[in-house]
Amino acid sequence: MPSLELDRYLGTWYQLAAVPQFFNLVCARDTMATYALDPQGNVSVRNRCTTWMGTPNEISGTATVNDRVTGAQLHVSFPGVPTQESLEGPTNYIVTALGDDYSWALVTDPSRLSGFVLSRTPALNEAQWQQIRTAIEAAGQSQCMYLTSPTTGGLSGIAPLCTV
Structure with a gap:
């Protein structure tokens, strides 16, 4: 990302696909993130x-911008989560690609071992999905690493993104 307008990025995002991580295995559907200035x-x-x-699960944390040039690299911390407790630390959240209108985002980490497809809405159209697939490949990742995330009003099943 050449530049992230943080004010436009704030708000609620739906997770539509992700590289499976231990912390989100408990989530069956409707995974969302809400960002606001503190x-x-x-x-x-x-x-x-x-x-x-069928029960709600929630965690709150803090993100600090690590890259003042682009604003797209952050350190996200969660109190009580081992290795993620400190407010300061290395970048672990990179807004790698964004829709021109901030309708979708691809978030990765420096090692590209994690990844999240986020959207302002529970569903995307085929053109948006194609942009995301292109962004994933451009980031050096495989679409097949990403599993779709069931969302009310969006995709209902879990499948490798490369097969959807």
Whole structure:
């Protein structure tokens, strides 16, 4: 990303696909993240989903911008989560690609071992999905690493993104 307009990025995002991570295995559907500015000028992070048991799951944290040039590299921390407790630290959240209108985002980490497809809405059209697939490949990742995330009003199943 040449530049991230943080004010435009704030708000609620639906997770439509992700590289499976231990912390999101509890989530069965409707995984969302809400970002807002906190009083210190950092970004408050609130992640929530519906578990396999049908109950809500939620965690809150803080993101700090690590790259003042582009604004697209952040360190996200969550109190009580081992290795993610410190407010300061190395970049672990990179907004790698964005729709021109900020309708979707591809988020990765420096090692490209994680990845999240985020959207302002629970569903995307085929042209948007094609842009995301192109962005994933441009980031050096495989679409097949990403599993779709069931979302009310969007995709209902879990499948490798390369097969959808």
